[in-house]
Amino acid sequence: MSIGAGGALPPNAAHVVAVGETMIMLVPEEGSTLAATRRFDSYIGGAESNVALYLARLGVPVRWASVMRNDPLGRRIATELAGSGVDVSAISWRDVAQTGLYLKDPGAESTAVYYYRQGSAARLIDPALWQDERLRSAAVLHLTGITPALSESANAAVEAAVLGRETGAELVSFDVNYRPGLWPVDVAAPVLRRLADASDLVFVGMDEAHHLWGCATPREVREMLPRARTVVVKDGAVGAYALSSGRETFVPSLAVDVVEPVGAGDAFAAGYLKSLLDGRGEAERLRLGHLLAATALTVHEDAAEPPSSAWLDAQLEVPEAEWASAALAYGKVREQTA
Numbered sequence: 001m002s003i004g005a006g007g008a009l010p011p012n013a014a015h016v017v018a019v020g021e022t023m024i025m026l027v028p029e030e031g032s033t034l035a036a037t038r039r040f041d042s043y044i045g046g047a048e049s050n051v052a053l054y055l056a057r058l059g060v061p062v063r064w065a066s067v068m069r070n071d072p073l074g075r076r077i078a079t080e081l082a083g084s085g086v087d088v089s090a091i092s093w094r095d096v097a098q099t100g101l102y103l104k105d106p107g108a109e110s111t112a113v114y115y116y117r118q119g120s121a122a123r124l125i126d127p128a129l130w131q132d133e134r135l136r137s138a139a140v141l142h143l144t145g146i147t148p149a150l151s152e153s154a155n156a157a158v159e160a161a162v163l164g165r166e167t168g169a170e171l172v173s174f175d176v177n178y179r180p181g182l183w184p185v186d187v188a189a190p191v192l193r194r195l196a197d198a199s200d201l202v203f204v205g206m207d208e209a210h211h212l213w214g215c216a217t218p219r220e221v222r223e224m225l226p227r228a229r230t231v232v233v234k235d236g237a238v239g240a241y242a243l244s245s246g247r248e249t250f251v252p253s254l255a256v257d258v259v260e261p262v263g264a265g266d267a268f269a270a271g272y273l274k275s276l277l278d279g280r281g282e283a284e285r286l287r288l289g290h291l292l293a294a295t296a297l298t299v300h301e302d303a304a305e306p307p308s309s310a311w312l313d314a315q316l317e318v319p320e321a322e323w324a325s326a327a328l329a330y331g332k333v334r335e336q337t338a
């Protein structure tokens with residue numbers, strides 16, 4: 001399979017490697033609902049590839065891989081990712097199973113998500129994936145709590161990478177991403193806690209940590225995951241905290257007119273990772289997280305086109321008192337994106 005081969009990176013050149021399932025996503029045409037629509041817009045969506053898309057669009061060398069069905073929908077996913085600069089050369093193509101689908105019923109407060117992924121090829125992800133040189137020795141390996149919910153073998157692959165450190169990545173980044181549609185909370189909670197605790201960098205929503213582990217504050221989340229180097233706790237419209245050993249940094253969220261929230265967490269993780277790879281400090285990592293999350297919150301796609309790097313860099317320099325002011329409210333971010 002040669003999709004993306006033209007833009008493929010040399011075997012160990014990717015700064016970031018992300019692995020997980022990407023699906024075709026269908027959303028009712030603007031203003032309609034799943035129950036009423038006659039037309040759908042179709043996009044691609046997957047937590048790990050959403051992160052990869054943002055990073056690639058911001059110029060970070062990034063490789064995304066999965067086990068994929070070699071059908072028109074699978075090829076579309078690879079073509080779109082490659083078109084945005086994501087290296088897809090390490091995808092493991094199969095002629096069995098299916099490309100997963102999901103439908104969104106959007107709302108500003110919450111979006112209902114319906115999965116059609118029971119027989120998807122990504123369920124065939126297994127620890128053998130890590131034997132591929134192209135997925136080894138990354139500066140950052142980014143995984144999420146969605147993959148362990150897909151199948152026993154996919155869970156084993158994530159365990160091998162996170163608990164067994166089999167890929168030799170310098171830093172393992174793990175977004176908890178609990179998806180109630182995939183597994184019950186009592187099954188997910190201990191699995192996700194063990195994986196998060198063994199990661200270097202963890203992203204988790206405050207509401208998610210409360211739901212999974214009963215945590216009431218960001219500090220309680222930190223205490224729940226004592227081995228992780230840094231725990232980033234996102235508290236919706238309030239702000240985000242980065243808690244490392246003995247250090248706590250908080251950056252308030254930007255004011256945003258939300259169209260649809262799915263994908264904002266991935267945008268946040270990408271912003272944080274980009275700033276981290278640029279050698280920036282904790283507050284700037286959280287700021288770039290917020291800025292990219294703001295771009296995701298106002299589109300139906302799971303991954304939006306980010307504003308220019310120059311504009312984003314300028315926002316990282318504004319004095320603390322001006323951050324989150326009207327000047328930085330989402331309208332401004334959108335103008336820069338358009």
Ligand SMILES: O=C(O)C(=O)C[C@H](O)[C@H](O)CO
Nearest residue numbers: 045046047146262263266302
């Ligand atoms: O829900 C999933 O499993 C997806 O990967 C689809 C979405 O793109 C993802 O949830 C957004 O974070």
